[in-house]
Amino acid sequence: MVNGIQIAIDGPAGAGKSTVAKMAAEKLGFTYIDTGAMYRALTHKALTDHIDINDEDAMKRLLLHTDIHLLPSAKGQAVLLDGEDVSEAIRTQEVTKAVSAVAAHPSVRLLMVDKQRQLANNKGVVMDGRDIGTDVLPHAQLKIFLTASVEERALRRFKENDGRGIHTSLEQLQADISERDRADSERKASPLRQAEDAILVDSTSMTIGDVVEKIRELAEERMVR
Ligand code: DC
Numbered sequence: 001m002v003n004g005i006q007i008a009i010d011g012p013a014g015a016g017k018s019t020v021a022k023m024a025a026e027k028l029g030f031t032y033i034d035t036g037a038m039y040r041a042l043t044h045k046a047l048t049d050h051i052d053i054n055d056e057d058a059m060k061r062l063l064l065h066t067d068i069h070l071l072p073s074a075k076g077q078a079v080l081l082d083g084e085d086v087s088e089a090i091r092t093q094e095v096t097k098a099v100s101a102v103a104a105h106p107s108v109r110l111l112m113v114d115k116q117r118q119l120a121n122n123k124g125v126v127m128d129g130r131d132i133g134t135d136v137l138p139h140a141q142l143k144i145f146l147t148a149s150v151e152e153r154a155l156r157r158f159k160e161n162d163g164r165g166i167h168t169s170l171e172q173l174q175a176d177i178s179e180r181d182r183a184d185s186e187r188k189a190s191p192l193r194q195a196e197d198a199i200l201v202d203s204t205s206m207t208i209g210d211v212v213e214k215i216r217e218l219a220e221e222r223m224v225r
Contacts, residue, residue: 004030004124005222006139007215008132011146012192013180014153016203016211017128020146022076023208024215025126033070033119034077035129035136036099038112040090041068041081043099053098056105063111070119100180103130106189130184133195141222143198144215152204153177 007030009021018034025032042063046053051062069080079087089095102108109131116136120127127136133143148156154173161168184192194200199218203211 004028005141005219006120006124006137007126007142007144007219008137008140008195008198009126009128009144009146009215010130010132010134010192010194010198011144012153012177012184014157014177015146015148016156016208017146018076019208020203020211020215021126021128023212024219026076027212027216028124028126028219030124030126031072031119032077033116033125033127034079035112035116035127035132037070037077037079037087037090038068038115039099039103039108040095041079041086042066042108042112043095043102044086044090045081046102047094047098053101056107059102059105060107060111063108068115100183100187104183104187104189109189130192131190133198134193135190138195142215142219143195144218145194145198145200146211147200147202148204150174150177150181 007024009017011017018036021034022032042059043053045066046059046062049062051058053059067082071078071080073087075087078085079090113136116127119125120137129136133140133145151174154170154177157173157177158168158170201211201214
């Protein structure tokens with residue numbers, strides 16, 4: 001690959017993966033690919049069309065008839081679902097609560113992974129998700145496992161919500177995050193785990209800027225090799 005390397009960023013919910021991945025991609029001039037947004041888009045469509053998210057066959061059929069596009073935008077990335085911009089709609093509590101069940105279906109994952117590999121083909125990419133280093137891009141030149149304590153992740157989400165005028169209880173956020181960690185780590189199909197060759201970055205006491213800088217340095221090292 002002449003123009004860049006593949007960077008995989010995995011980790012639990014709320015560790016700051018997408019913010020960091022977006023900024024690192026911008027600094028390096030790479031394409032950012034938010035794989036969680038793809039699972040969210042499918043989940044949003046199922047909820048809108050009243051499809052049972054626990055019915056694996058129905059979800060696979062739905063995905064086969066669904067067009068998901070990720071486009072660069074001023075905010076980092078726009079998500080187009082069958083041509084419609086759903087960038088905001090896929091972030092609701094309803095979608096967030098339902099998406100783990102959708103992402104647990106092996107046949108849905110197979111199709112998604114295939115699509116994600118095509119998106120990463122032959123260019124510099126920063127891709128974030130749960131299984132990027134372990135499954136989607138096993139040969140990525142740089143793999144980061146980004147984590148932070150449950151308390152810190154809940155606090156970050158609390159502040160983010162507060163800034164948007166949404167008032168939530170910190171205890172509830174901690175409970176939700178712990179539950180998503182459990183669902184994503186314990187599922188049978190590609191559970192969340194750190195790849196053997198991934199670098200662990202604990203962002204609990206790091207700023208976003210610190211994490212982005214660390215990733216940029218590691219990427220530059222790998223590019224000159
Ligand atoms: O990162 P996120 O919160 O947008 O992810 C949404 C859900 O999708 C989350 O429950 C984990 C799942 N996911 C996954 O299983 N594999 C990925 N590569 C990305 C996300």
